Structure formats: structure tokens, C-alpha cells
Amino acid sequence: MAPAFRPNRRTALALAGTALLAPRGARAAAPALAPVAVMELDIAEAMLALGVAPLAMAEASRFRARFPGSRLPAACAELGASWEPNLERLQELAPARVLASRDREMLVPLLERVAPVTLIEPDDTRGRAARGADLMRRLGDALGRAGEAQAALAAAERQLALLRGALAGRDLPPVFLVALVEGGTHLEIYGAGCLLDDALRRLGLANACALPMPSYGWVIAGIEHLADRPEAAVLVLDFGAPTRRALAQLHRSPLWRNLPPVAAGRLRLVEAASVWGGVPTLVDIAGRIAGVMAPSLAPALYSPTGTRS
Amino acid sequence: MAGAETMTGRRASGGRAALLVGLLLAAGIAFTFAGLATRLPSALWWEALTAPRAEAAELVFRFGLLPRLAVSLLAGAALGLSGALFAHVLRNPLAEPSTLGTSAGAGLALAFATLYAPFLLEAGAFWVTLAGALAATGLALAIAWRQSLSPLALILAGLVVGMVCGSMGGVLVLFEHHHLSALFLWQAGSLAQNGWQGAAALAGTLAVAGLACLLLLRPLAVLELDDAGARGLGAPVAAIRLGALGVAAALAAAVVANVGVVAFIGLAGPALARLAGARTPGTRLAGGAAAGALLLWLADQLAQLAERLSGVGPPTGLLTALLGAPLLLVLLPRLRDALPAPAPAETDRKGASVPRMAVFAAVMLAVPTMSLLLGRGGDGWWLALPGDPVLDWRWPRIVSAFGAGAMLGLAGTMIQRVSANPMASPEILGISSGAAAGATLLVILAPVAGRSGLLGAAFAGAVATTGLVMALGRRFDYAPQRLLLTGVALTTIIGAALGLVMLSGHPRLDLLLRMMAGSTYLASPGEAGASLVLAVTGVGALVLSARALGLFGLGAPVASSLGLPVRAGRLWIVALVSALTAAATLVTGPLSFVGLVAPHAARLQGFRRPLAQGVAAMAIGGTLMVLADWIGRTLAFPWQMPAGLIVSLAGGPYFLWLMLRRRA
Structure with missing residues (x-):
């Protein structure tokens, strides 16, 4: 089932361009540690994009697993769960400052006993992507790196524009963005309100899902909903082993095999990204989505039986 | 209770029950046709079954809705039969897969295997759930054994086994956010189908179990006597009991493996059958299965209706738990229990002696002291001195x-x-x-x-x-x-x-x-x-x-x-x-x-x-x-x-x- 990549010339150029512009992976040195402790994954992600690493953060191990592109230095200490960061450890590390979100309001009196707490409160009324940009700006102000924040945001905009241009005029189908739930009957479908949906929008792609969404932007729904838009493509977030197991279960299902997008071979795996990320995740996942959508112009690469059709 | 009823009284209650069953059937049929028709116009049903096109609606009809209908009937029948078997063998009308901890044990085993040993599931989830179902049921029986399987003691033991399994499941959820959706769906019993595989598996289990029940029918009738009487007739009482319990647990395990934990159908089905006048073991088993099928079918149609109205519906198993648990409360006072209340206190212990008190006091002082002073930091274990900010x-x-x-x-x-x-x-x-x-x-x-x-x-x-x-x-x-x-x-x-x-x-x-x-x-x-x-x-x-x-x-x-x-x-x-x-x-x-x-x-x-x-x-x-x-x-x-x-x-x-x- 190895996807035979056949990007045409224009796509190849565009993708090469994005690789050159990529804000991460291309950077050589790991960012230096600042005496700051961070309680949230998205703040840490934005901070690293500004070229500073926290001294300690909550859920550092989960961050390393979910945001592999962010390259958190090994020296950054683990503080445990973000809803109960280890205060004794925090005090031992003696940061000069603690960065947290409104979600930690209840913890502020405790954290204040170690170091001054700055709550980064991005405007979240205009969607996750706009929230991410606002977070980057506010973090830049808070860290005295407003210039870096402006530059990072401008770079992200350029890259998103480039990706959108590469896909423009291609008459691409609407897209279902899903994660598989083991058992073979349900999916997590992402829609309006979620960062992944913002990535689709910024690429000029339409989200095929018309289900009503809660504010956080995803629902668990039956696989049959993929038949609501027979012409759609399905992008499956790839979480590794669980996703492979779920796919194996789905291959045994006649309903799944006959769902129009699956039967027509318009299903692709996309390396998973966290829905709780900010601008760097947005750019990353947009790049990956563009990467799989562009070669989808080639004949069907995926067929449920595993053989090329 | 049955003996006290007059013939007319029994006929009247049987008549009411028949009316109830008729109403339930009519409601089920109406809901089902209405539900199916909203997904696919009825004129196309025959075509979808015989010569399906790759139309979304027809696919969903053939591979999603119809198998789900079949599964609701089959799983309901399996749970009803399981409940009727448990109730008969244990002489306890409240005994069934959810009150004995059977379903909860199967669910916990499945959750454990999913998270920590997915390779076990490759041979089929059924074997994992069967192991869990047998272990939990065995534990409940072992606990109640000391009290001669007194009906109340048994149900209490079973529900507590279920509670403990549930709280362990809660722990898993807390630590494995990744798999949250899958675990919740399983624990909540979703009947959604993606083909006929689940229905086929359940039908197979049900057929084998039905055959076993046919073979067990005469021995089970003998169990209606008390144990001594049954033994007097030369019946291997223990073997009959174990065989029937095994069949009942396997039925519950099959349901958990295919659709997840569906509570209280095994209680409500046999109760409905008894209400309708089922008296012999044969009619109780068959009636329990039929009533179970009817009830789960209806509950699932309700769940689907809720889904159509609100967009995202409650899993059927959660719905049956919410509807069925009050039934347990209603049936509870009717349960007869000949055993006296347990003795309130143990009296074979000595009073508090001085050395014992000293040890007790020492522990009471030592634990908080250790808890206060001994801890871990970035460099490992360390002992804090009084005055340390920590x-x-x-x-x-x-x-x-x-x-x-x-x-x-x-x-x-x-x-x-x-x-x-x-x-x-x-x-x-x-x-x-x-x-x-x-x-x-x-x-x-x-x-x-x-x-x-x-x-x-x-x-x-x-x-x-x-x-x-x-x-x-x-x-x-x-x-x-x-x-x-x-x-x-x-x-x-x-x-x-x-x-x-x-x-x-x-x-x-x-x-x-x-x-x-x-x-x-x-x-x-x-x-x-x-x-x-x-x-x-x-x-x-x-x-x-x-x-x-x-x-x-x-x-x-x-x-x-x-x-x-x-x-x-x-x-x-x-x-x-x-x-x-x-x-x-x-x-x-x-x-x-x-x-x-x-x-x-x-x-x-x-x-x-x-x-x-x-x-x-x-x-x-x-x-x-x-x-x-x-x-x-x-x-x-x-x-x-x-x-x-x-x-x-x-x-x-x-x-x-x-x-x-x-x-x-």
C-alpha cells in the first residue's frame, strides 16, 4: 500500500518551497533554556517557535510525544500533569516566572507562592487558528520577543499562502478529517471550532462534515457519515499502532469497504497532530494535508483490499 | 407467589402482560419502520437488499441499519436467555449478567486487553471477555457461597464486583486519555454495526447456547426440586449448575465482545416473561430470550430516535442502564429471603490490650511523620528537616x-x-x-x-x-x-x-x-x-x-x-x-x-x-x-x-x- 507519489512539477516546486521555509527541522541549534516554567502545551509550543525553551513544563513527556517537531530540549524538567503540576518540584527548580492559561485559574494562588504567574489569555472568539496567532503575539510581548513573534507569524502566513497557492485551481474534493476509534464502527470527525478544520480552510479546502459540532470542534459519530458526501476525500490522522489496528478491523467491514470515498480510493493517512496546538501545529498539519492532497490527483492509490485498483 | 394466585388472577395478569407485549411490539415496529424510512425510502428497500447500488443510503441500510436491527434482537435474546438461566439455576429472579458482575467483568477484561495486550484480541475479543465474565461471576458466587448463595447476598456480591470493576475501568480511563472514545463506547454499549459480522457471531453463539439449553432442559427441570430431592432422583446437581452457569456467562461475554456492556436486559426480559405467565423452565428460557430481544430492540430504536432528533445519540447500553436500574429497585422488595440478617458484630476478638494499643498509636504517629518529612525531588529521595519550605x-x-x-x-x-x-x-x-x-x-x-x-x-x-x-x-x-x-x-x-x-x-x-x-x-x-x-x-x-x-x-x-x-x-x-x-x-x-x-x-x-x-x-x-x-x-x-x-x-x-x- 506504499503510496506512489506522483506530484506534478508545480506541486513539487511548491512543496520544495515549503521545505525551505519550514520554521522547524531546518533550524540547527536547540533553543536556549529560559528561567520560565510553563503549564500549557500550546504555550510551550509557541515559546519554542520564538526560540526560547522553558526550564520546566507540565506534561513534558506528552509534549515530546505529541509535538515531535517542536524539539523540546532534554534539559527541560517534567512537572507532571498540567491540572496538578508538582509544586515541590517547581519550587526546587525555582523559575523566575510561571506561564499559564486561564484554565489554571484555580492553581494561581499556589503557583504564585513559587514565582509570579503570567496568565496568557488569547482571544478565543475567532477560532483556534486566530487564537494561536494571538497567543504567539501575547507570548512575544510577555517574553520581550515581540519582533520574533511578528516574524514567526509572518513566516507562517507566507507558508500557508504558498501551500494554498499550490493547491489552488485543482478542483480538490471536500475533505473529511477523522481519527479512527477502535472497534470499527465509530470515528472522531473534526469540524468547525477545531484547529485541524482551520488548517483545511487556510488551504482553501472544504470540510465535508456537516454534523453539528460542539464548541471544541469534534464529535464521535458512526462511520456511515462518510457516505454523506460521496465525492469527498477522507484524511485519517495516523496515531501509529491504534490506527493500524482500527484500519485492520475496518477492512473486514463491508459497509466501510463500500463507503463511496473508501471504495473510490480517496482515503489517505496523515501523520497525527494535536488539536490543542497553535500556529506551528497549524502550519505543520497544513503542510502534511497539502502533501497528501496534491498527489491525490494521481489515480487511486488506496484500495480497501490492499491491492492497487 | 405463584401458588397463592388464583386461576382467574393468573389469567388476568397474563392478559395484561399480553397487552403490554402487544403494545411494545407495535411501538417497536412503528419506530423501526419510521426510522428505516427516514434513511431510505421504503420503495428502495427491496433493491437495497437484493441488488444494492453503491448509493450511500442503500449501503447504510444494508450494512448498517439492518445488521444493527438484527444485533439488537440477537444481543437482547442472548442477554434474556442468560438472565433466565442465571435466575433459574440460582433460584433468584434478580440474578442476571449485570447484577452478577458478569458483564462488568467482561468489559474490564476487554478494556485491559485493548490497552495493555492488544495481541490477545487477535484471536477474537470473545475469549478475552469470556475470561473476564467467568472470573467476575465466579468471584460473586464464591462470595455468596459462604451464605449458601442466599439471593440477596448473591446480588449484593455481584453488584459490588461490578462496582469494583467499574472503578478500575475508571482508573484506566484516567490514565489512558488516548483511548477514551473507544473505552467509553465499549463501557456504554453502542449497537452500531458496520456489516453482518457481529450479527453472525452473535447468532452462532446463540445457536450453540440454545442447543445446550435444549439438552439441559430436563436436568434444569429437576433443579426445581430442592437439592436433596434432585440428588434423590440421581441428578448430578453440581454438574448441571456449572454447565448452565457456563452457558449463561458465555452468552453475556459474547454480547460484551460484540457490542459492549448492555445492562439490565437480562433482568427485564425474564421478568416480563414471568409476568406473561411463563412457569416451566422451557417457557421461562424461551420467553426470557424473546422478551429480552423485544426490549433491547425497543431500547435501541429509542436510542436511534434520540440520535435522529439530537444529532448525537446516547449509546444503547447507557440507556438500558438508566431505564433498567429503577426496575431493580422496584423488583427488590419482592425478593424473598429466608436467611436472617447477618450478625452485627464479631465477638471472637479480644479487647484492646496495652501492647496492641502501643503499636496502634505508634503507627498513627509514624505515618503522618513519614508523610511529612520523606519525599522525592529532582535528585531522588530525601528527608526534609523541620522548617524546610517544602x-x-x-x-x-x-x-x-x-x-x-x-x-x-x-x-x-x-x-x-x-x-x-x-x-x-x-x-x-x-x-x-x-x-x-x-x-x-x-x-x-x-x-x-x-x-x-x-x-x-x-x-x-x-x-x-x-x-x-x-x-x-x-x-x-x-x-x-x-x-x-x-x-x-x-x-x-x-x-x-x-x-x-x-x-x-x-x-x-x-x-x-x-x-x-x-x-x-x-x-x-x-x-x-x-x-x-x-x-x-x-x-x-x-x-x-x-x-x-x-x-x-x-x-x-x-x-x-x-x-x-x-x-x-x-x-x-x-x-x-x-x-x-x-x-x-x-x-x-x-x-x-x-x-x-x-x-x-x-x-x-x-x-x-x-x-x-x-x-x-x-x-x-x-x-x-x-x-x-x-x-x-x-x-x-x-x-x-x-x-x-x-x-x-x-x-x-x-x-x-x-x-x-x-x-x-
Whole structure:
């Protein structure tokens, strides 16, 4: 089932361009540690994009697993769960400052006993992507790196524009963005309100899902909903082993095999990204989505039986 | 009951039951046709079945909706047959896969395998669920064995096994956020299908089980006699029983493997069949299966209707739990139990001796000291000296853990005394669950409410649950085991309702999980002091009510004849227990079992008078919580595990062990 990549010339150029512009992976040195402790994954992600690493953060191990592109230095200490960061450890590390979100309001009196707490409160009324940009700006102000924040945001905009241009005029189908739930009957479908949906929008792609969404932007729904838009493509977030197991279960299902997008071979795996990320995740996942959508112009690469059709 | 009925009475009740069945059937057919027609016009049904096109609607009709219809009927029949078998073999109309812990055990095994040993599932989920179903059922039977499988003891054991499996499942969910959706769907019993494989598997199991039942029919009829009579006829009673129990457990396991945990169909199906006049083993089994199929079919159509109306529907299993658990409460008073109430206290222990007291006191001092001074940091284990700033973090947590544990120990002692029942506790009677439900409701309605608001809501929930348990208990004069059963049934209902909240993906899920797990993290010095003040006030209340508690231990009639105003005394103590439990639950979570364990340990230490037992239970409960909090702070450092969770992982199994050991 190895996807035979056949990007045409224009796509190849565009993708090469994005690789050159990529804000991460291309950077050589790991960012230096600042005496700051961070309680949230998205703040840490934005901070690293500004070229500073926290001294300690909550859920550092989960961050390393979910945001592999962010390259958190090994020296950054683990503080445990973000809803109960280890205060004794925090005090031992003696940061000069603690960065947290409104979600930690209840913890502020405790954290204040170690170091001054700055709550980064991005405007979240205009969607996750706009929230991410606002977070980057506010973090830049808070860290005295407003210039870096402006530059990072401008770079992200350029890259998103480039990706959108590469896909423009291609008459691409609407897209279902899903994660598989083991058992073979349900999916997590992402829609309006979620960062992944913002990535689709910024690429000029339409989200095929018309289900009503809660504010956080995803629902668990039956696989049959993929038949609501027979012409759609399905992008499956790839979480590794669980996703492979779920796919194996789905291959045994006649309903799944006959769902129009699956039967027509318009299903692709996309390396998973966290829905709780900010601008760097947005750019990353947009790049990956563009990467799989562009070669989808080639004949069907995926067929449920595993053989090329 | 049957013998007392006249022929006309039986015919009338049979007629009513036939009418009920007819109505259910008509409703089911109407819902089903309406439901199918909204997905695919009926003119196209034949085409979708015989010559399907790659049309979305036709595919869903053929591979989604129709198999789901078949699965609802087959799974319902399997559960109904399983329930009828259990009820017949155990001579207990309430015995069925969810009241015996069978389904919960199968579900837990499946969750474990999914998370930690997915390779086990490659041979088929059925074998994993079968192992879990057999283990849980076996445990419930073993616990009730000592009490000659008395119907009430058996159901109590089964429900508690189910509760412990459920709280372990909760732990898994807490630590494996990744698999949350899959686990919730399984625990909640979703009937959605993606082809005919599930229906085929269930049909196969059902066919084999049906065949086994045909073979067992005559031997099962022999079991209608008492054991001695059956043996007199030369029947291998034990072998028949084991065979039938195995078949029943396998049926439940097959359902869990294919659709997840679907509660109470095995109770409602056979009950409906009995109502319709099924008397012989054959008609009871066949009728139970048919009624089970009818009920699950109807419940699933309701779930689908809700999904059509609201977009995202409740999983069918959760719906049957919410609808079925009240049925358990209704059927409870009808259950006959010839056995006397359990003896209220063990009398074979020596009183508190001086060396024993010294050891006891040493432990009580050593644990908090260790908890305060010994800890972990970036460079490993270290001992803090007095004056170290780290102690400022630790003491409020230790004091608040101690206060909460002490309050539960006291509440447990009081409730055990007042109900003259050594197995009672705030956790088992549903008081803790009620407190958690009250607090949860507040979090949903008013997310910004502070700690005092939470405390008030928890108290209201605790009082409401206690009041309900007591009101329901009046009908059977507060008979101890029935009271426990009522509480456990309420806990089950509340658990299902909370499951629904979890499934809704509420944004403050973390807050809810914290509440269910029980954590001392947020304890401020003020709060720690308040919890200590509350505990001390509790001691005062204990001193005032010690005489009443002693009299309650003799049973209500004796207490009344000795001049105790039974009703007023009961109300006073119930109010006290509710207040103590509500304050403690915010720290320990609803399933800590401290309120059960501490009074027991106190009695085992030789503290048997109400006042001494209450104070000792407070010391023990407090120390237990302090120990749990210390383990939680150090075991996975820098990660912290909630103290309530740790204590419940130890407390649940301790409770089962206690039941296993206890004689009638």
C-alpha cells in the first residue's frame, strides 16, 4: 500500500518551497533554556517557535510525544500533569516566572507562592487558528520577543499562502478529517471550532462534515457519515499502532469497504497532530494535508483490499 | 407467589402482560419502520437488499441499519436467555449478567486487553471477555457461597464486583486519555454495526447456547426440586449448575465482545416473561430470550430516535442502564429471603490490650511523620528537616487527607451502627456517589462556583441520596441487606448518569475526573483547618450520639423498647453522615471505601463500643488517607496520583475479601 507519489512539477516546486521555509527541522541549534516554567502545551509550543525553551513544563513527556517537531530540549524538567503540576518540584527548580492559561485559574494562588504567574489569555472568539496567532503575539510581548513573534507569524502566513497557492485551481474534493476509534464502527470527525478544520480552510479546502459540532470542534459519530458526501476525500490522522489496528478491523467491514470515498480510493493517512496546538501545529498539519492532497490527483492509490485498483 | 394466585388472577395478569407485549411490539415496529424510512425510502428497500447500488443510503441500510436491527434482537435474546438461566439455576429472579458482575467483568477484561495486550484480541475479543465474565461471576458466587448463595447476598456480591470493576475501568480511563472514545463506547454499549459480522457471531453463539439449553432442559427441570430431592432422583446437581452457569456467562461475554456492556436486559426480559405467565423452565428460557430481544430492540430504536432528533445519540447500553436500574429497585422488595440478617458484630476478638494499643498509636504517629518529612525531588529521595519550605506544601494536604479520612471513618461507623449492618458504608449506600453527582451537576450548571459552592452541592446530593435510600428502605423496614442493595442500585444509576456526562465531552472533564478520582492537591491551609474542625465537631456529635448508636446496634425494635426515639435518632444520624460524607467526598472521591474499611479495622483492633470504635475508625481512616496521599505524591514522581484513587484500588478489593471471608 506504499503510496506512489506522483506530484506534478508545480506541486513539487511548491512543496520544495515549503521545505525551505519550514520554521522547524531546518533550524540547527536547540533553543536556549529560559528561567520560565510553563503549564500549557500550546504555550510551550509557541515559546519554542520564538526560540526560547522553558526550564520546566507540565506534561513534558506528552509534549515530546505529541509535538515531535517542536524539539523540546532534554534539559527541560517534567512537572507532571498540567491540572496538578508538582509544586515541590517547581519550587526546587525555582523559575523566575510561571506561564499559564486561564484554565489554571484555580492553581494561581499556589503557583504564585513559587514565582509570579503570567496568565496568557488569547482571544478565543475567532477560532483556534486566530487564537494561536494571538497567543504567539501575547507570548512575544510577555517574553520581550515581540519582533520574533511578528516574524514567526509572518513566516507562517507566507507558508500557508504558498501551500494554498499550490493547491489552488485543482478542483480538490471536500475533505473529511477523522481519527479512527477502535472497534470499527465509530470515528472522531473534526469540524468547525477545531484547529485541524482551520488548517483545511487556510488551504482553501472544504470540510465535508456537516454534523453539528460542539464548541471544541469534534464529535464521535458512526462511520456511515462518510457516505454523506460521496465525492469527498477522507484524511485519517495516523496515531501509529491504534490506527493500524482500527484500519485492520475496518477492512473486514463491508459497509466501510463500500463507503463511496473508501471504495473510490480517496482515503489517505496523515501523520497525527494535536488539536490543542497553535500556529506551528497549524502550519505543520497544513503542510502534511497539502502533501497528501496534491498527489491525490494521481489515480487511486488506496484500495480497501490492499491491492492497487 | 405463584401458588397463592388464583386461576382467574393468573389469567388476568397474563392478559395484561399480553397487552403490554402487544403494545411494545407495535411501538417497536412503528419506530423501526419510521426510522428505516427516514434513511431510505421504503420503495428502495427491496433493491437495497437484493441488488444494492453503491448509493450511500442503500449501503447504510444494508450494512448498517439492518445488521444493527438484527444485533439488537440477537444481543437482547442472548442477554434474556442468560438472565433466565442465571435466575433459574440460582433460584433468584434478580440474578442476571449485570447484577452478577458478569458483564462488568467482561468489559474490564476487554478494556485491559485493548490497552495493555492488544495481541490477545487477535484471536477474537470473545475469549478475552469470556475470561473476564467467568472470573467476575465466579468471584460473586464464591462470595455468596459462604451464605449458601442466599439471593440477596448473591446480588449484593455481584453488584459490588461490578462496582469494583467499574472503578478500575475508571482508573484506566484516567490514565489512558488516548483511548477514551473507544473505552467509553465499549463501557456504554453502542449497537452500531458496520456489516453482518457481529450479527453472525452473535447468532452462532446463540445457536450453540440454545442447543445446550435444549439438552439441559430436563436436568434444569429437576433443579426445581430442592437439592436433596434432585440428588434423590440421581441428578448430578453440581454438574448441571456449572454447565448452565457456563452457558449463561458465555452468552453475556459474547454480547460484551460484540457490542459492549448492555445492562439490565437480562433482568427485564425474564421478568416480563414471568409476568406473561411463563412457569416451566422451557417457557421461562424461551420467553426470557424473546422478551429480552423485544426490549433491547425497543431500547435501541429509542436510542436511534434520540440520535435522529439530537444529532448525537446516547449509546444503547447507557440507556438500558438508566431505564433498567429503577426496575431493580422496584423488583427488590419482592425478593424473598429466608436467611436472617447477618450478625452485627464479631465477638471472637479480644479487647484492646496495652501492647496492641502501643503499636496502634505508634503507627498513627509514624505515618503522618513519614508523610511529612520523606519525599522525592529532582535528585531522588530525601528527608526534609523541620522548617524546610517544602513542608508548607505538604502539611495542608496531609491534614486535609487526614480530616477527610477521619470523617469517612466516623460516617462509616455511624451508618454501620444505625443500620445494624457491618457491610454498610457511605460508599456502598450511594451517599458518596450522591455527593459527587451533586458537585458534578454544579460544575455543569455553574462552572465558576468555588469550593464552598461545591461543598453545598455535594451536601445536597448526599442528603438527597440518603433520603432516597431511607425512603425506599422504609418499605422493607430497613432490612440491612435490602438497604445495601438499594444503595448499590442507586450507585449504579448515578454511575450511568455520570457516564453520560463524560461521554458528552464536557469541556470541564478534567474537573469531573479530578472529583471522581479524589485529590488533596488544592487543599489550602484554611481548608485543611476547616476539615480538621469538621472532624473534631464530628467527635462531639459522636459523643452526643454514642448511647443511641449503641442501642441501634441491638436492632430498632430493641432500641425502641429501651426508650430510644428511633425515627428522630435515625434522622439525626443520617443528617450527620450526609454532612460528613459530603465534606469528605470532595477530597476522597466517591469510591474510596474508607468509610467501610476504617470501622472494620477499628473493630479488629478491639475497639467495639460506639465511642471507642468511632474515634479509632477516625484515626485509622485518616491515617489510611494520609498514607494514600503520600504514595500518590511519591510513587510516580513528579507525576502525582490522586489519593482517593489509590485508596479505592486497595479498598474495593478489601471489601470483596471481607465479604468472601464473612460467615452468614
